[in-house]
Amino acid sequence: MLTLFYAANTCSLASHITLEESGAAFETMRLSFAENDQRKPEYLKINPKSRVPALVTDQGILTETPAILVFIAQMFPKANLIPANDPFRFAQIQSFNSYLCATVHVAHAHRMRGYRWSDDQPAMETMKKKVPQNVGECFDLIEREYFKGPWVMGEAYTICDPYLFTIASWLEADGVDPKRFPKVLDHRTRMAQRPAVKKILARETA
Amino acid sequence: MLTLFYAANTCSLASHITLEESGAAFETMRLSFAENDQRKPEYLKINPKSRVPALVTDQGILTETPAILVFIAQMFPKANLIPANDPFRFAQIQSFNSYLCATVHVAHAHRMRGYRWSDDQPAMETMKKKVPQNVGECFDLIEREYFKGPWVMGEAYTICDPYLFTIASWLEADGVDPKRFPKVLDHRTRMAQRPAVKKILARETA
Numbered sequence: 414m415l416t417l418f419y420a421a422n423t424c425s426l427a428s429h430i431t432l433e434e435s436g437a438a439f440e441t442m443r444l445s446f447a448e449n450d451q452r453k454p455e456y457l458k459i460n461p462k463s464r465v466p467a468l469v470t471d472q473g474i475l476t477e478t479p480a481i482l483v484f485i486a487q488m489f490p491k492a493n494l495i496p497a498n499d500p501f502r503f504a505q506i507q508s509f510n511s512y513l514c515a516t517v518h519v520a521h522a523h524r525m526r527g528y529r530w531s532d533d534q535p536a537m538e539t540m541k542k543k544v545p546q547n548v549g550e551c552f553d554l555i556e557r558e559y560f561k562g563p564w565v566m567g568e569a570y571t572i573c574d575p576y577l578f579t580i581a582s583w584l585e586a587d588g589v590d591p592k593r594f595p596k597v598l599d600h601r602t603r604m605a606q607r608p609a610v611k612k613i614l615a616r617e618t619a
Numbered sequence: 620m621l622t623l624f625y626a627a628n629t630c631s632l633a634s635h636i637t638l639e640e641s642g643a644a645f646e647t648m649r650l651s652f653a654e655n656d657q658r659k660p661e662y663l664k665i666n667p668k669s670r671v672p673a674l675v676t677d678q679g680i681l682t683e684t685p686a687i688l689v690f691i692a693q694m695f696p697k698a699n700l701i702p703a704n705d706p707f708r709f710a711q712i713q714s715f716n717s718y719l720c721a722t723v724h725v726a727h728a729h730r731m732r733g734y735r736w737s738d739d740q741p742a743m744e745t746m747k748k749k750v751p752q753n754v755g756e757c758f759d760l761i762e763r764e765y766f767k768g769p770w771v772m773g774e775a776y777t778i779c780d781p782y783l784f785t786i787a788s789w790l791e792a793d794g795v796d797p798k799r800f801p802k803v804l805d806h807r808t809r810m811a812q813r814p815a816v817k818k819i820l821a822r823e824t825a
Binding site (some may be wrong): 422426432461464470472473476477478479480481483484487488500501502504505507511512514515516518519520523529530531532533536539540543547554557558602 | 626667676678679681682683686687689690693694706707709710711713717718720721722724725726729735736737738739740741744745746747748749753760763764821
């Protein structure tokens with residue numbers, strides 16, 4: 414059995430959607446960031462990093478979105494969420510997701526979580542101010558260079574799609590007008606219509 | 620043919636070492652960050668993100684360390700740099716490398732590259748000040764929770780090892796005493812003795 418620890422309005426949405434799309438049987442445990450569940454001793458046993466997502470499997474616990482997405486895709490190959498036996502195309506998927514994780518998500522995080530990198534309140538305000546520029550530049554690059562269409566990697570829906578959808582859903586709150594990125598915006602609209610996405614969003618916002 | 624674009628004293632060292640360990644035939648192109656090579660039009664055609672590493676392959680160009688390391692491991696399976704047909708162990712490797720990329724490297728980057736996240740010089744100074752704490756906490760976690768020994772993932776040398784070695788080599792400059800992490804420090808010492816590592820370090824520092 415798989416159990417996903419998630420919190421609403423976080424990057425764990427990508428893993429949550431991917432589990433649903435994969436056809437896996439899974440359970441969920443919901444954390445409330447408002448209640449600081451992620452810092453409680455019970456959760457630190459699951460994920461000592463105090464973050465979501467964490468995926469509890471029969472073999473152990475996994476963290477980090479790019480790793481979890483590939484694990485789900487490899488465990489449930491019938492869902493065709495990654496190409497089989499094609500190291501280059503797989504690497505392109507990994508590269509895209511790594512960019513989302515280490516650059517785009519990090520750019521976004523400087524709006525609400527500047528305290529991670531500075532103890533100074535005025536400094537955090539200056540970080541917050543730069544978020545629209547940084548997140549906007551990341552999405553410019555995605556729109557121009559990396560989004561193949563109709564899905565991120567072209568004709569095939571892959572584990573890049575729910576991850577892009579998750580981070581693109583933060584654009585307005587990050588102070589970036591999604592209309593600047595017609596392909597990403599259209600992708601977001603089509604993603605939101607997928608049955609798996611509708612189901613998981615309904616669960617996360619319930 | 621494979622061509623690695625790298626710069627000395629950067630995370631591209633992990634890909635450089637891994638290419639050497641894999642037995643691949645490859646060429647290198649060295650960028651000078653002091654000369655801002657990474658922002659020149661010729662290089663932006665290779666990597667529009669203005670970063671290293673970039674790996675030029677016969678099928679196209681790859682960026683992002685975690686993606687490049689897995690690609691090399693999959694293209695040269697005889698080097699045994701990742702486990703074959705074991706999604707969970709592979710996911711543990713991916714999780715470790717994703718943490719290095721998106722959390723540890725990012726914590727480090729706030730020392731020299733605070734301008735990425737703020738336009739304000741005093742704010743950058745406050746970020747710089749917090750780097751020893753943040754990088755130190757990351758390595759505490761690695762030492763306590765994730766390093767299995769003798770290599771990162773246990774008995775088998777994997778693509779986690781050159782990546783950890785690369786980032787651990789920045790500890791002193793980040794203001795963190797590596798003696799706090801005996802396992803990581805011993806690993807760093809043993810890594811530095813591997814013929815492939817000696818060869819690549821000699822090339823990068825030449």
